Amino acid sequence: MTESGGKKQLLHLVFGGELESLDDVQFRDLKDLDIVGIYPDYATALTAWKSKAQSTVDNAHMRYFIVHMHRLLDPESKSAQ
Template identity: 45%
Template sequence: MAQHLHIVFGGELVTPSENVFKDPDAIHIVGIFADRKSAYDAWKTEAQRTVDNAHMRYFLGDLQKLMDASTSTPEAQD
């Protein structure tokens, strides 16, 4: 069975209407999780903890999709 990983991360956005981080260096990496339920629970905890700050946003990402995409596209050239 293939491993399916999820990442939870977040931070303060420039404006609540766009997914652009105010300070990318300050992005909070909550963690990487082996199952969606654990990732969702972590996302929900952080989202609820920061609910009073409209500029704060947390995301739950599917790392498998990112890993699959990276194997089907050429590496970036410096």
């Protein structure tokens, strides 16, 4: 499982939504989750996350997250990010 350059894909999901409260990660409405995308490495995912997080800075309840999908797909792996 490598990209065209021979580098192993370390898939990351970027998503977000509006939280019910600032004290917990409980979304107001799961139908309104914003699935930003799946990215081949952490650096690309971080760029997408920053862009979405900065565009919603006026809404304190809006949060975006990066999920390390490669860790879920291969929990035995020792991949750094």
